Amino acid sequence: xxxxxxxxxxxxxxxxxxxxxxxxxxxxxxxxxxxxxxxxxxxxxxxxxxxxxxxxxxxxxxxxxxxxxxxxxxxxxxxxxxxxxxxxxxxxxxxxxxxxxxxxxxxxxxxxxxxxxxxxxxxxxxxxxxxxxxxxxxxx
Numbered sequence: 001x002x003x004x005x006x007x008x009x010x011x012x013x014x015x016x017x018x019x020x021x022x023x024x025x026x027x028x029x030x031x032x033x034x035x036x037x038x039x040x041x042x043x044x045x046x047x048x049x050x051x052x053x054x055x056x057x058x059x060x061x062x063x064x065x066x067x068x069x070x071x072x073x074x075x076x077x078x079x080x081x082x083x084x085x086x087x088x089x090x091x092x093x094x095x096x097x098x099x100x101x102x103x104x105x106x107x108x109x110x111x112x113x114x115x116x117x118x119x120x121x122x123x124x125x126x127x128x129x130x131x132x133x134x135x136x137x138x139x140x
Contacts, residue, residue, distance in 0.1 A: 004122040008129040053127035
């Protein structure tokens with residue numbers, strides 16, 4: 001639990017530092033966030049963060065992890081899901097190739113958390129915190 005809290009704080013700080021130093025253009029990403037559908041910014045943030053984090057964790061640290069671990073081993077599962085998670089975020093936030101590397105590092109940390117705990121609960125919780133930070137950066 002302490003590792004998950006530390007990872008959540010470190011991730012949010014890293015995202016804030018990235019935004020402050022790199023100042024990436026995020027207008028296109030911000031328009032993709034369906035705030036109007038929810039009618040409330042806070043409700044939109046909660047729904048986006050929980051749904052996105054849960055789906056991504058079920059795909060990357062759930063399905064893909066299990067397939068790779070069953071076919072090879074957990075080390076391959078960790079490496080494969082890390083790379084795929086980074087590549088999957090190439091056009092997300094943080095944007096660009098550098099952002100994909102940062103997302104890959106985050107994916108590695110989530111994979112290690114999943115490996116250590118044997119489940120997805122804490123990985124999803126940490127991912128929700130990261131997505132809430134990203135939502136705040138895109139909608140501010």
